[in-house]
Amino acid sequence: MxxxxxxxxxxxxxxxxxxxxxxxxxxxxxxxxxxxxxxxxxxxxxxxxxxxxxxxxxxxxxxxxxxxxxxxxxxxxxxxxxxxxxxxxxxxxxxxxxxxxxxxxxxxxxxxxxxxxxxxxxxxxxxxxxxxxxxxxxxxxxxxxxxxxxxxxxxxxxxxxDPGAYDQEVCVAIHHWGSRWVPGQTLRPNDPKHGFEVGFDYGTMNGRLMGHDAPVRVRQGQRVLFRMLNASATEISWISLAGHTLRVVAMDGYPVPTPCEIDVLMMGPGERADVIVEMNNPGKWILGSTDDKERERGMGMIIEYAGATGAPQWTPVKRTWSFQRFAGARAVPEPDERIELTIGRIPGGPGGYNMWTINGKSWPETDRIHVEKGKRYRIVYNNQTDLGHPMHLHRHHFEVVRWDKEYCPGLMKDTINVKPFTTAELDFVAHNPGPTLIHCHQAKHQDYGMMALMLYEGDVEPKVDHTAMHRAITEAYCREG
Ligand SMILES: [Cu+2]
Missing domain, CATH: 2.60.40.420 (Cupredoxins -  blue copper proteins)
Structure with missing residues (x-):
């Protein structure tokens, strides 16, 4: 070792x-x-x-x-x-x-x-x-x-x-551990050209495997605000709380126009959700991944009512997701300009690493995106790959105009998972001059090309020695090979 x-x-x-x-x-x-x-x-x-x-x-x-x-x-x-x-x-x-x-x-x-x-x-x-x-x-x-x-x-x-009245606040950060490269064909047998994928040993909420942390102790009648964060490097997570519904009141820090109750929450890496739960079903319950294997590998935590006994309960739940139910009704203004960004993959082949592209190029070669202060832009992501990409815009937020076929006016975010083979239209106002990154928050996509730089008029692109950066990390942490 x-x-x-x-x-x-x-x-x-x-x-x-x-x-x-x-x-x-x-x-x-x-x-x-x-x-x-x-x-x-x-x-x-x-x-x-x-x-x-x-x-x-x-x-x-x-x-x-x-x-x-x-x-x-x-x-x-x-x-x-x-x-x-x-x-x-x-x-x-x-x-x-x-x-x-x-x-x-x-x-x-x-x-x-x-x-x-x-x-x-x-x-x-x-x-x-x-x-x-x-x-x-x-x-x-x-x-x-x-x-x-x-x-x-x-x-x-x-x-x-404030995201509304609550009696107790619980911050929950999701993460995965023991990540390692696995041959792409192990996970995707029907894709012979796919390069290495990333597998992991354990998933955690707040850094502990399920059952190995003190339970979240609640009382009947309480309103508990769960602040959920997907801090995983690579995994999109589906989360539910057995025996309860989740009332989503904010996403990525922004109050949603229409708070609404759901059974399962989808979060790509980088996304957050503020969820209020009415504690009205006494017992011991699991807040955890809807994926049985992921939950068995630790992804969950126990919610325990005062006086409850017995084993924590889990209820299987069907995965469905829509952003539209949280949206408002306003008429979204037409943008001044559109920024078309097509997402692609260059398969790495067995023993190789996939490269990810924006308009056919990988970082640092991706085209610079030039914007003017005060203008409204519509980023149009066209995901031509069979994976979801949680796209993040630094230093700005965007309005989710369209997510696949859903019209989501008024829904503000800074990161959104763009589904396989779909488009997403995201409006932002260029209000914060300075060089700004746009990238996929799936770490291996970001590290292998899916990043672009946005520049305002007058911004000077910082000089970064990318080769030296990669070399320093390789020398420090890849000693075995
Ligand atoms: Cu990605």
Missing amino acids: SQQDGFTRRSFVGGTGLLLGACTAPGALGGAGERKPDVRLTIAPQKIELAPGISYETFTYNDQVPGPILRLPKGRNAIVEVTNLLQTPELVHWHGLEIPSNVDGAEEEGTPPVPPLQTRRYEFAPTPGGAHWYHTHMIADKALMFGAYSGLFGFIIVEGD
Whole structure:
């Protein structure tokens, strides 16, 4: 296991105290000066326990998975101090926030990374309100313990817009562990040209296998707000709570125009949903994946009413999904321009890696998208592949005009799963100048080409040495081969 020897916590802790003191950069960005940081995040290797006897070496924020829940008031300047104890640079991306490019957390947008064994400060005013998240924006490339596959994710709740009355709030982040490359034909026997796919050993809610964390304790009559986040690198998740319906009140932090009750929630990587549950059915119940195999591999948590006894119950549920039921009725204005983005795949073949394309090209060769401040644009995704792609737009939100055949006016999001062989039409107003990434939030699609850069008039594209970035990660984390 030489791959793991290098990144146990012990091998770092000894020498870093002094280094950190010497390297702390004063007010690296935004002239933060000496003000005490509102948030301190330390990125470090850590062994986490998914259940007794099942541990993983991963990377964490503040030694925990998920990272700490950050609560910051909307619109008030916050200073975030990030210390990086890894041997590769790191970046914290603020997914869902509409903040400047130089703090958003992507090198391709111009945010300076935190070099190994250094500390850097970032200053920004979080907006909009609601449940968003932070995560690493480093690519993993072939190293499936790194980047989005690691424990580097957590909630940020931007306070100011309340999703309605509730008695208890429970934040739930989904993730998968033990990701590894598996031959494409193992998972897709009818597709002889498909390259490597990613498989995983375990799925978790809040970093613990089902039954190995304290249950969520509730009382009859309570209204519980579950803030759900799919922080998986690769998997679209279907979630239900046995014995209860889920009232979706917000998605990606935005209140939905029509809150409504559903039995099952679909979330692609990067998507969030605020769900209120009326606790009106006493017992012990499973909140978990509707996929039996995934649930057996840990994806679930137990909801326990006061005084309940016996084993936690599960109820099978049919997977159906529609965005339209949450939409409003407004007439969506015509956009000033359309941005047509066709999604494709170049099969890697046995022993190879699939490449993913936007308009026929893979990042960093994808065409730059040029926009003008103040204009309304309609992104038209045309997914010509047989997989779903959770497409994310940084630093902006969009209105879901059409999702396949569904018209969804008024539904605001920043990430949406575009189904296989369908189109999605998403309107956004170009209101936040600065280089902006558009990418698939499925990590292996993003890492293998599905990313593009949007530039406003006057924006200068940041210089990024992509070859050096890939080489550093390969050298650090792919020692076995
Ligand atoms: Cu994708």
